[in-house]
Amino acid sequence: xxxxxxxxxxxxxxxxxxxxxxxxxxxxxxxxxxxxxxxxxxxxxxxxxxxxxxxxxxxxxxxxxxxxxxxxxxxxxxxxxxxxxxxxxxxxxxxxxxxxxxxxxxxxxxxxxxxxxxxxxxxxxxxxxx
Amino acid sequence: xxxxxxxxxxxxxxxxxxxxxxxxxxxxxxxxxxxxxxxxxxxxxxxxxxxxxxxxxxxxxxxxxxxxxxxxxxxxxxxxxxxxxxxxxxxxxxxxxxxxxxxxxxxxxxxxxxxxxxxxxxxxxxxxxxxxxxxxxxxxxxxxxxxxxxxxxxxxxxxxxxxxxxxxxxxxxxxxxxxxxxxxxxxxxxxxxxxxxxxxxxxxxxxxxxxxxxxxxxxxxxxxxxxxxxxxxxxxxxxxxxxxxxxxxxxxxxxxxxxxxxxxxxxxxxxxxxxxxxxxxxxxxxxxxxxxxxxxxxxxxxxxxxxxxxxxxxxxxxxxxxxxxxxxxxxxxxxxxxxxxxxxxxxxxxxxxxxxxxxxxxxxxxxxxxxxxxxxxxxxxxxxxxxxxxxxxxxxxxxxxxxxxxxxxxxxxxxxxxxxxxxxxxxxxxxxxxxxxxxxxxxxxxxxxxxxxxxxxxxxxxxxxxxxxxxxxxxxxxxxxxxxxxxxxxxxxxxxxxxxxxxxxxxxxxxxxxxxxxxxxxxxxxxxxxxxxxxxxxxxxxxxxxxxxxxxxxxxxxxxxxxxxxxxxxxxxxxxxxxxxxxxxxxxxxxxxxxxxxxxxxxxxxxxxxxxxx
Numbered sequence: 001x002x003x004x005x006x007x008x009x010x011x012x013x014x015x016x017x018x019x020x021x022x023x024x025x026x027x028x029x030x031x032x033x034x035x036x037x038x039x040x041x042x043x044x045x046x047x048x049x050x051x052x053x054x055x056x057x058x059x060x061x062x063x064x065x066x067x068x069x070x071x072x073x074x075x076x077x078x079x080x081x082x083x084x085x086x087x088x089x090x091x092x093x094x095x096x097x098x099x100x101x102x103x104x105x106x107x108x109x110x111x112x113x114x115x116x117x118x119x120x121x122x123x124x125x126x127x128x129x130x
Numbered sequence: 131x132x133x134x135x136x137x138x139x140x141x142x143x144x145x146x147x148x149x150x151x152x153x154x155x156x157x158x159x160x161x162x163x164x165x166x167x168x169x170x171x172x173x174x175x176x177x178x179x180x181x182x183x184x185x186x187x188x189x190x191x192x193x194x195x196x197x198x199x200x201x202x203x204x205x206x207x208x209x210x211x212x213x214x215x216x217x218x219x220x221x222x223x224x225x226x227x228x229x230x231x232x233x234x235x236x237x238x239x240x241x242x243x244x245x246x247x248x249x250x251x252x253x254x255x256x257x258x259x260x261x262x263x264x265x266x267x268x269x270x271x272x273x274x275x276x277x278x279x280x281x282x283x284x285x286x287x288x289x290x291x292x293x294x295x296x297x298x299x300x301x302x303x304x305x306x307x308x309x310x311x312x313x314x315x316x317x318x319x320x321x322x323x324x325x326x327x328x329x330x331x332x333x334x335x336x337x338x339x340x341x342x343x344x345x346x347x348x349x350x351x352x353x354x355x356x357x358x359x360x361x362x363x364x365x366x367x368x369x370x371x372x373x374x375x376x377x378x379x380x381x382x383x384x385x386x387x388x389x390x391x392x393x394x395x396x397x398x399x400x401x402x403x404x405x406x407x408x409x410x411x412x413x414x415x416x417x418x419x420x421x422x423x424x425x426x427x428x429x430x431x432x433x434x435x436x437x438x439x440x441x442x443x444x445x446x447x448x449x450x451x452x453x454x455x456x457x458x459x460x461x462x463x464x465x466x467x468x469x470x471x472x473x474x475x476x477x478x479x480x481x482x483x484x485x486x487x488x489x490x491x492x493x494x495x496x497x498x499x500x501x502x503x504x505x506x507x508x509x510x511x512x513x514x515x516x517x518x519x520x521x522x523x524x525x526x527x528x529x530x531x532x533x534x535x536x537x538x539x540x541x542x543x544x545x546x547x548x549x550x551x552x553x554x555x556x557x558x559x560x561x562x563x564x565x566x567x568x569x570x571x572x573x574x575x576x577x578x579x580x581x582x583x584x585x586x587x588x589x590x591x592x593x594x595x596x597x598x599x600x601x602x603x604x605x606x607x608x609x610x611x612x613x614x615x616x617x618x619x620x621x622x623x624x625x626x627x628x629x630x631x632x633x634x635x636x637x638x639x640x641x642x643x644x645x646x647x648x649x650x651x652x653x654x655x656x657x658x659x660x661x662x663x664x665x666x667x668x669x670x671x672x673x674x675x676x677x678x679x680x681x682x683x684x685x686x687x688x689x690x691x692x693x694x695x696x697x698x699x700x701x702x703x704x705x706x707x708x709x710x711x712x713x714x715x716x717x718x719x720x721x722x723x724x725x726x727x728x729x730x731x732x733x734x735x736x737x738x739x740x741x742x743x744x
Contacts (some may be wrong), residue, residue, distance in 0.1 A: 006315075006431075007292065007422075049286035061288040064249075064341035088365055088425060090418060110289055121415050121431055125441050129270055 006117055009081070009093065012038060012059045012072040013106040020071070023054030028069070036098075037074040045069050057109055131230045131252070133245060135331050136180060136237030138254050143234065151640060151651075155189030155231070157214025157613035158655040160203035163234070164212055165658045168205070169738045173667030177207035177323075178305050178330040180238035186296065186336065187232040188222030189616035190638050193344045194353055195630075196360045197424040197618035198223040202296070202319040204327050207307045208483070208538055209563040210670055211663030213322030213588050214613040219313035220294040220422045222616065227340025235331060244297075244335040246276060249342060251283070257334040264476040265299040265312050266443075268335065272297065276337045290339070297335035298325045299478020301526040305329045306536040308483035308525070308565075312475070314421070316429075316445040320480035321564060321591045323538070348639030356633050363624055364425035370620065372417075374428030377406040378449030379456060379467075382569070387693040388576035390458040390568050392496075392512050393489035394559045394683045397570045398691025401462045409446070409464045419445070426621055432468045439469035439515070447471040447481070450592070453568035454485025459492065460512030473519050477526035484525065486565030487539045488518050491531075493557050499550055506530040539565050541670070556682040560590055562663065562672050567592020572684055573693035579604065580698045581706045584678050585714075587659035593619065598706065600648070600713045603627075607652035614655070654730050656714065657722050661735045664721060664742055674720030678707050717743070 014036045021029040021038060028044035029051060031037070047067045051060045061070045072079075085093040096106075108116075111130075118126035133140045145159075153159040167183055168175055175181045184204040192198055200222035206213045225233065228249045239254075242261035246253045260271050273292055280290040294314070301309035302325030309325030310318035328334075347353045364370075369377065380402070383389035387398040402408075413432040420427035434442045447455065447467055455470035456462065474481045494500040495510040502509055506524065508517050508531075524532025535542050543558040559566050561583045569576045569592050571583070582595035586606055594613070597604030612619055615634060622630060631642050642651075666672055680698050687697040711718065715726030721743055727736040 006416075006419075010289070010291075047286065052286065052288050058289040062286055064287070088361065089371075092418075122433060122443060123435065125433075125443065129266070 006114075006121065008113070008117060010057070010059065010110050010113070011081075013057070013103070014038065014074075015056065016103060019054040019056065020051035020060060023050045025050060029071075032073070032076075035074045035077045038071045039073055040069050040071055042066070042068045131232070132234040132236065133252075133254070134237045135235060135239040135243065135254070135333060138239075140252055140254075151642075152654065153651055154611070154614040154634070155192075156187050156201035156216070156616040157203060157610055158651055159189075159232075159614065160185045160187055160201060160214055161212050161655050161658040161662070164203070164205065165662065165735065169662070169665075169734055172205070172662055172665040172738070173671075175205055176668055177205040177210065178326055180236075180331070182327055182330070184235040184324065184327050184331060184333075185232065186221070186225070186235075187616075188226055189614055191615040191617050191630075191634060192222040193226050193423075194347065194357065194637055195615065195617040195621065195633060196357060196364070197426065197621045198421055199616045199618055200225070200296075200313075201613055201616050202311045202324045203322070204324055205662075206322040206324070206563075207305075207326050208321075208323040209589050209663060210666040210668075210672075211562075211587065211589075212659050213324075213564075213591065214594075214610070215311070215319040215322040215324060216613050216616055217296070217311065217313045217319035218317050218421050218424075218618065219296075221296055221313055221336075221338065223344070223422060224294040224338045224340045226344055227342050228338055229340065229342055233336065235333060238330065239332040242303075242332045242334050244272070244333065244337065246279065247336065247338040247340075248280060248283070248293075249340060260334055261303065262300065265297070265478050266315070266476055268297050268299065269295065269312075269315060272335055272337055276339070280339060293337045293339040295335055295337045298328045298333075299476060299526070301478040301536075302326055302329040303334070303478075304526065304528045304536070306479065306526060306528065307538040307541070308480045308487060308536070309478055310480045312478055316471075316475045317421075318475070318480065320482055321588060321593075323480070323483070325478055325480075347637045349636045352636040353633070356629075356636060359629075360621055360625065361425040364621055367426065367623060370426055370428055370623070373406045373410070374426075374430065374446055375449035376409055376430070376446045376452065378568075379409075379452035380405045382449065382453065382576065383457065386575035387573035387688060387691045387696075388570035389453045390485075390489065390559070390570065392460055393458060393493040393557065394570065394681075395493065396690050397572060397688055398693070399457055399462070401457075404452075404456065404462050404464070413464045413468050414446075424618070424621065426618075428620055432464070432471075434465050434468050437465060439465050442469040442472035444468055444471040444475055450568045451481035451485070454482050454489070458485050458489045458568070459515070459518050461515055461518075462513075466515040469515055470518065470522075473522060477522060479522065479526055482567060483538060483565045484522060486559060487525070487535050487542060488521060490539050490543070490558055491521065491535055492518075494546065494554060497557075499552060499554060500546070504531060538563060559681045559683050561586070561679075561681065562589040562677050563670065564588070564590035566590040566681065570684070571680065572688050572697050573691075574696065575693070577604075579706075580680065580684075580703050581710055584680055584703065584707060585710045587656055587663055589663075596710070598710055598713060600653075600710075601645070605648070606656060607648050610652050610655045611647055614651075654732060657727060657730060657732060658735060660714075660716070660722055661727075661739055665738065678720055679703065719744075
């Protein structure tokens with residue numbers, strides 16, 4: 001995504017401390033108890049953008065027409081993106097549970113992720129593209 | 131949207147529904163627009179001058195049919211006709227999401243510029259800092275600059291992703307006739323030479339970000355269902371997904387004897403060093419790499435990790451580049467091939483056309499027609515990747531002998547012929563100014579028949595070959611639909627014959643059938659393209675009696691392999707060409723007949739062609 005040509009999904013990882021929820025001055029964000037997803041109450045959202053700044057991955061996305069924040073809600077526990085990725089046989093997206101992995105490792109800024117991917121692909125040449 | 135670079139203005143243009151129903155989009159619409167605007171003065175329009183019209187046209191299926199493509203067109207500096215050259219990537223999708231169904235570029239800028247589009251926010255910006263940069267640098271710098279602009283202007287959007295771009299490398303800037311319009315990273319619209327047209331207009335790039343939705347479709351449920359069907363079909367295509375066209379570098383030589391080797395002197399090899407497994411294990415660092423929405427991901431990222439060519443990066447390379455920048459130059463290892471492809475990408479050259487001209491030069495060197503002195507001291511021996519790399523750079527910058535070869539194989543052959551007083555055209559493997567794609571016809575085992583290139587309105591373009599009958603499965607009208615809709619041939623492999631048309635109808639709400647296209651829009655497109663190709667000019671004109679033919683090489687018997695001794699047959703080709711003329715409604719000289727054109731309501735084309743009829 002930030003390295004030209006090497007795109008990859010860039011989604012909410014449900015941080016344990018939810019800085020976006022904390023940062024919202026209008027209490028428009030909440031956490032779904034069942035799925036741990038961040039839910040947006042569109043009625044309360046004023047499009048101030050504070051959650052984008054607070055998010056370590058700058059994940060929240062402003063809907064260009066509705067002017068409301070959009071955050072992945074995990075499709076109520078059954079993420080469709082994971083489903084189609086599995087159908088296509090790429091096996092890139094997978095749902096994981098809190099216990100499975102050190103969770104913090106997933107919550108990285110896109111520029112950091114980009115650097116990692118570029119290094120994996122191009123080795124020492126990676127820096128030229130970032 | 132129409133952009134006039136001469137005075138830096140842009141405006142919206144629209145077309146009648148009726149015209150759009152006939153011409154769909156992409157290649158067909160491009161032919162129609164060029165015909166309407168330029169047919170009366172076509173012969174005088176210099177493809178590399180300010181009067182040429184450069185078009186970037188997605189089609190109605192762009193963004194819906196999995197695997198987005200956009201069609202680039204204009205008057206071609208290679209054939210002096212019209213070529214619909216399509217390129218993958220997100221450009222067409224972003225453009226449609228920004229609210230445009232295409233970009234028409236006219237005029238010529240004084241200083242290098244690029245166009246930045248974010249929905250209705252359109253700006254022509256100075257490109258001084260990126261002019262002269264190679265392909266990957268251009269892409270990286272543009273990416274940074276556009277992301278900065280977006281986050282400054284729209285700070286509360288979230289993280290801006292990479293905008294879609296089309297751009298040129300140094301070859302386009304120097305108006306090399308084999309220059310491409312690059313997209314994304316290593317994608318290119320090659321046939322036609324539209325990179326040179328962008329360069330002549332001093333247009334370095336167009337970057338676009340659209341945040342709107344795609345246009346509404348007529349039958350959303352049906353479109354959804356059909357997208358899933360395309361995906362399912364592609365998932366079953368296991369070898370394509372694993373290897374893309376990369377399997378061809380070995381198989382088109384070993385199995386079908388149709389791969390260019392040393393400028394087509396041979397078409398067969400059994401070099402297992404060039405097998406796709408060697409590419410897979412030695413250079414592919416990313417197995418699945420695709421554009422937005424593509425279920426096939428036929429591209430892979432290739433990177434040379436060690437050795438002399440360490441650091442070279444490109445995609446697969448796909449079969450065409452594997453062949454033309456491999457065996458055609460006497461190179462038989464993945465590393466050399468990746469090195470050459472990476473360089474060609476960086477220079478913004480077409481791998482096919484440049485591979486063709488490099489092979490041509492090397493054969494002249496082999497035969498002693500071009501000496502080391504003629505080649506500025508380069509000893510152009512088969513298999514010497516570094517020598518070919520040096521020459522490719524000279525071509526891109528039009529230095530010394532590169533200036534001559536930058537004219538493309540046909541024009542270079544004419545000039546060298548004059549210079550040396552010898553007929554060197556017999557070594558030029560091209561058709562009407564366009565180098566033949568890497569699928570030979572001599573063995574008869576590949577997909578093109580003996581008139582596939584000779585009668586095509588896109589000449590040497592292997593993605594637009596034709597065959598008899600004109601409404602049969604090998605006809606060019608179906609390629610014209612793919613390039614007009616605009617959709618990816620590979621994602622359409624194995625789908626039922628009517629599928630594309632059903633898809634088109636579900637999106638547009640129209641009722642177009644296969645027959646309707648073959649007798650209507652498709653046929654009209656062929657006639658317009660044929661007419662403009664024959665009108666030609668200003669530097670070259672085609673005489674169908676001479677030029678509707680295969681390159682001389684295809685009549686020489688294959689010297690090796692299981693199909694040794696096979697060649698195209700002159701009598702059979704001549705007969706089939708005449709049959710094709712008849713079927714297409716052209717006279718015995720290959721000019722579309724008055725009746726044919728009037729029946730298709732192409733009176734303006736008929737009028738313009740009068741001077742060609744005797």
